[in-house]
Amino acid sequence: MDLYNKHIVLTGGTSGVGRQLVAQLARDNQLIVLGRDQTKLLALKNQHPTIITYQVDLENVKHVHQVAQSLAKDLPKVDVLINNAAVQFMPQIHEDTFVFATVEREINTNFTSVCALIHGLLPALGNSTPARIVNVNSALGLVPKTSSAVYCASKGALNIFSQSLRYQFENSAIRVQQAFLPLVDTDMTTGRGKNKMSAQSAATAIITGIEKSEKDIDIGAIRILRALLMFAPGVARRILKRS
Template sequence: MSYALVTGASRGIGRAIALLLAQRGYDLLLVARSEDQLTNLALEIGTRHKRQAQVLATDLAAPAAAETVAAWAMQQTEQLAVLVNNAGYGLWGRFEQLSLAEQQNMLQLNMHLPVALTHALLPALHKTPKAYILNVASTAAYQAVPSLTLYAASKAFLLSFSRGLRYELKTSNISVSCLSPGATTTSFADRAGMGAELQATANKVSMTPEAVAAAAVNGLLAGEAEIIPGVLNKVSAGLTSVVPKGIVEKIAAGIYEKYL
């Protein structure tokens, strides 16, 4: 059977994507920090979709995480067909006031892990008749976002990496897609340190993880380059290409900075 590997699979969008891939007939390799949550998800996959699911609880921000995950994955299967680079988080606040160490930890998880893991697993993906890579970015990838400065920059990197790699692999068996969701009802705001008022504002336009995952899996298997779930998110991302950058940044700052 073909396997799909999902990082950050214990909750939110990653969890929902894992369940949908199981429904589509893939066995799962689930990776995140929480062993209990991964084990519960594996049991749900087995019960609901009759698919196998193996779990690896590890700190994905560790420097050697990609090597650890890749070695473990190759021990589980020689038929890896899907790689979902979903692990990541944001930090809210002014760059100079946030801890540099924590910001570097975020960059390690958001950028270096997916690059290293993709590089390590490409040989395995090439062995499968049809394979897919999904990198999870954000609508923040399309613009600079004051007070989420490094988070937005890391997601812009991931979007550019995805498009470049997609072109390099266009004549191969591997299709590369980038998912850029907007506000989603996950633990992102809590992890980013956002206040209650900002969380309440985001909740007004949030999509559910299940809705985002449905768009992600459908777009991935259809071979779409960029997947932006939700009409409002598509419109806002599209406007960033025609509205002057200074205006876009002022609008973003008006949303996020006023709550600092």
């Protein structure tokens, strides 16, 4: 798929990898960006005047579904839906700093809102031939680490969900892709890890993978992780456990 003159819906476009996706896609496409922070959305639109923004809190799944249904009626089609937004909380469940309310926040933002957007936008996705659903995932969707257990679970669910959706849409013009990111230099990863991939490079790799129609867009160190999971899964689990 050539990402030119397409209608693209994107979540998480105000920071990190999502912001870089906006920078690289906005000039040649009609970009609709969904985000929670209206101030950040306005700043993004000032920088990229051609984009359309909607204030949506992905934790509120009912509202997400309503907005998706409204968009499906208003737009002639949606060529690409990029589910990029995610949140991650670090405390372990037995620690005093763990807040139970964050469980629902992570699951809704990282997984349930994805289901809501896909279902709500189906009529518009069905008007495009072909259409793409691109779910941005993580190494932690393949192998968990010790902290952020709920985040790991939400990304694991996204991985299995995406695979199942491929079966459901295999006789249609809708194709489901996943982009698996290594550790990327964003606000979410501040203070963690070394040798991080830049958000700009990650966004470029996602776009390249979409254009090449790769089912699983394995970016950077994810390719090494895949090899380890095949030939030395125990090593892969030990590395990610302490990441």
